[in-house]
Amino acid sequence: MDEPDPLHRGAPLDVIAHALRRERARVGLSLSEVAKRAGVAKSTLSQLESGVGNPSVETLWALSGALDVPFSRLVDPPRPRVQVIRAGEGPGVHSERADYVATLLASCPPNARRDIYLINAEPGQAKASEPHMPGVVEHVVLAAGRALVGLAEDPVELAPGDYVAYPGDLAHVFQALEPGTSAVMISEHV
Numbered sequence: 001m002d003e004p005d006p007l008h009r010g011a012p013l014d015v016i017a018h019a020l021r022r023e024r025a026r027v028g029l030s031l032s033e034v035a036k037r038a039g040v041a042k043s044t045l046s047q048l049e050s051g052v053g054n055p056s057v058e059t060l061w062a063l064s065g066a067l068d069v070p071f072s073r074l075v076d077p078p079r080p081r082v083q084v085i086r087a088g089e090g091p092g093v094h095s096e097r098a099d100y101v102a103t104l105l106a107s108c109p110p111n112a113r114r115d116i117y118l119i120n121a122e123p124g125q126a127k128a129s130e131p132h133m134p135g136v137v138e139h140v141v142l143a144a145g146r147a148l149v150g151l152a153e154d155p156v157e158l159a160p161g162d163y164v165a166y167p168g169d170l171a172h173v174f175q176a177l178e179p180g181t182s183a184v185m186i187s188e189h190v
Helices: 012-027 031-038 041-050 057-067
Strands: 092-095 100-106 114-121 126-128 136-144 147-151 156-158 163-167 172-176 181-189
Touching: 012 031, 012 041, 012 057, 031 041, 031 057, 041 057, 114 172, 136 147, 147 163, 147 181, 156 163, 172 181
Parallel strands: none
Antiparallel strands: 092 100, 100 114, 114 181, 126 172, 136 163, 136 181, 147 156, 147 172
């Protein structure tokens, strides 16, 4: 019996393994070259491409940079053309340092370079983000609550309906100022 396609088994490691192999083949780089560019051990990359190991966010960010793809291209399985994500559903990623959840709503299709997230945050510690790969621009539209959003040294206060864009390749923050704060964030990779 044929083994199921890794993308349809649903295991995150299988999705990551398939994506790493696909993207490395797309750019035509050897295992050694991608590992070198990402600053990870060749054995680590080999294990990840084999579907074993426990990759950290930092390792996956480094590999996405080395492969010149958005982070989501490595972790989000392909979606059907018509996609509905109900409120409270979807792949949410929690911050360790703030009451902040980012839910990937739409990852970047092959010929575009953007990801769309729903952000839910509560007052308290700001979600501080280190600079992303060069050229990233983040766009935020606040849907509910109030928040300080933007560059770490000079965030702006947003109210519902307000929009801000800022360079994501500089340190930036998102800090909820009211309970139930939510926003839509588009991460654009130019």
